[in-house]
Amino acid sequence: MKENSIIVGLDIGTTKITTVIGEIAPGGTLDIIGQGSVPSEGMKRGSVVNLERATHAIRQSVAAAERVSGVKVGSVFVSVAGNHAKAITSHGLAAIRRNQEIAQPDVDRAIENARAVPLDPNLEIIHTLPQEYVVDGQEGIKSPVGMHGVRLEVDVHIVAGTAGPLLNLRRCVQEAGLKVDGFVLHALASGLATLEALEQTQTVIVIDMGGGTTDVGVFKRGNLAHSASIPIGGEHVTADLAQILKIPIEEAENVKRKYGAALPELADQDLTLEITTASGSTHAISAFELSRIIKPRIAEIYGMIRDEIDQALGPVELVAQTVVITGGASQLRGSAELARDRFRLPVRVGRPRGIGGLSDIVSSPAHAASVGLVLYGIGEDGKVPDMIFEGMDTGQQGTPAPVSAGNGTLVTAPVAAPVPSNDGGPVIPPAKPDPTALPKKDKPSFGERIKNIFKDWV
Numbered sequence: 379m380k381e382n383s384i385i386v387g388l389d390i391g392t393t394k395i396t397t398v399i400g401e402i403a404p405g406g407t408l409d410i411i412g413q414g415s416v417p418s419e420g421m422k423r424g425s426v427v428n429l430e431r432a433t434h435a436i437r438q439s440v441a442a443a444e445r446v447s448g449v450k451v452g453s454v455f456v457s458v459a460g461n462h463a464k465a466i467t468s469h470g471l472a473a474i475r476r477n478q479e480i481a482q483p484d485v486d487r488a489i490e491n492a493r494a495v496p497l498d499p500n501l502e503i504i505h506t507l508p509q510e511y512v513v514d515g516q517e518g519i520k521s522p523v524g525m526h527g528v529r530l531e532v533d534v535h536i537v538a539g540t541a542g543p544l545l546n547l548r549r550c551v552q553e554a555g556l557k558v559d560g561f562v563l564h565a566l567a568s569g570l571a572t573l574e575a576l577e578q579t580q581t582v583i584v585i586d587m588g589g590g591t592t593d594v595g596v597f598k599r600g601n602l603a604h605s606a607s608i609p610i611g612g613e614h615v616t617a618d619l620a621q622i623l624k625i626p627i628e629e630a631e632n633v634k635r636k637y638g639a640a641l642p643e644l645a646d647q648d649l650t651l652e653i654t655t656a657s658g659s660t661h662a663i664s665a666f667e668l669s670r671i672i673k674p675r676i677a678e679i680y681g682m683i684r685d686e687i688d689q690a691l692g693p694v695e696l697v698a699q700t701v702v703i704t705g706g707a708s709q710l711r712g713s714a715e716l717a718r719d720r721f722r723l724p725v726r727v728g729r730p731r732g733i734g735g736l737s738d739i740v741s742s743p744a745h746a747a748s749v750g751l752v753l754y755g756i757g758e759d760g761k762v763p764d765m766i767f768e769g770m771d772t773g774q775q776g777t778p779a780p781v782s783a784g785n786g787t788l789v790t791a792p793v794a795a796p797v798p799s800n801d802g803g804p805v806i807p808p809a810k811p812d813p814t815a816l817p818k819k820d821k822p823s824f825g826e827r828i829k830n831i832f833k834d835w836v
Contacts, residue, residue, distance in 0.1 A: 389567075408732065472491060513529070535602055572704050578600040582699065680717055706744035
């Protein structure tokens with residue numbers, strides 16, 4: 379655990395910039411003592427597009443958190459999102475002399491050998507995350523120090539970012555008067571904040587749905603084993619509404635948050651909205667029709683995630699046991715139910731866990747990454763000390779768990795696999811395959827679906 383008791387996370391997103399200040403309490407637990415969120419400026423899809431405006435927004439966010447905490451911020455852990463981050467898994471090997479125990483230098487040597495892979499000179503390594511170790515063919519070893527063997531192997535997940543975007547991000551933070559303690563992959567931070575104890579023993583897909591990007595992390599037994607970024611997020615849903623309804627972006631965002639749903643059947647069937655277009659004309663649209671515009675874009679995001687995992691690791695249903703969705707856009711009603719339909723796996727909405735202090739302020743999915751940055755700062759190699767999460771309710775295997783019935787109510791249903799606690803939101807069970815569903819190659823494209831929706835609406 380870090381000696382410094384104050385850890386600060388700076389989540390620089392496309393739609394908002396959030397600063398979270400955490401303090402390690404005497405008992406080893408984490409208290410959130412400051413938080414500041416401001417609208418993002420100068421950022422697009424995880425990259426800086428305007429240095430001056432991005433720096434100004436960072437200053438505002440940090441200042442807001444400082445006012446709440448009474449603490450002066452000097453250094454921060456910064457999130458990295460967007461498709462400029464690349465990840466590979468590399469294998470490392472170290473020979474051990476006979477009749478000698480494996481020591482930490484031997485572990486370091488195996489990891490260093492795994493890092494010795496040819497990378498594009500334009501890439502900067504962000505993370506070197508060891509997976510499980512293998513000693514003389516014995517797999518599944520988490521800590522080999524002290525064991526006997528002659529052959530130590532390790533798989534390491536290496537995350538690297540393009541040097542240009544990282545330099546721009548670092549410059550913005552430094553010009554705001556701050557030091558960068560380290561860059562942290564957005565998906566890793568979200569997983570650290572939301573994965574529960576039982577999920578640490580499974581393979582779990584964590585989907586952080588942000589404004590400009592959707593970041594994906596596949597965690598195997600608590601280790602980040604695969605990561606990717608989808609260049610579509612919640613702001614694209616807002617843009618669809620603004621384009622089709624002919625209204626300003628700000629009004630489209632407000633309509634989406636208040637009345638939108640990812641599944642039309644979950645929309646308020648009796649609600650009709652009066653929309654005033656940019657030209658001044660007015661027309662009516664039901665909440666059901668509004669959700670028919672939203673659903674194709676959310677379904678497209680899930681489809682791209684599924685394609686990414688299918689190609690990299692194999693069929694989603696065989697790779698993972700659970701899906702956790704988090705981030706601001708995951709709060710859209712029906713997002714979890716639609717994810718269940720697309721992935722055919724149990725789905726829940728992930729919220730930050732294991733925190734005290736201002737937990738009510740940062741307990742929403744929108745703060746998962748910023749809280750995760752603080753947790754990363756406490757631990758090492760992407761691991762959070764167990765004492766942080768001591769005393770947390772982890773649920774019981776094989777016991778009934780509340781699940782969504784699809785109509786806004788909760789029902790009790792048996793489960794066969796370990797079920798996360800309700801603190802992270804209700805678990806949505808996988809749907810049964812629909813025999814009438816079109817094969818993937820016969821499904822209409824996103825553009826065709828939007829045209830059909832617009833035709834029906836008119």
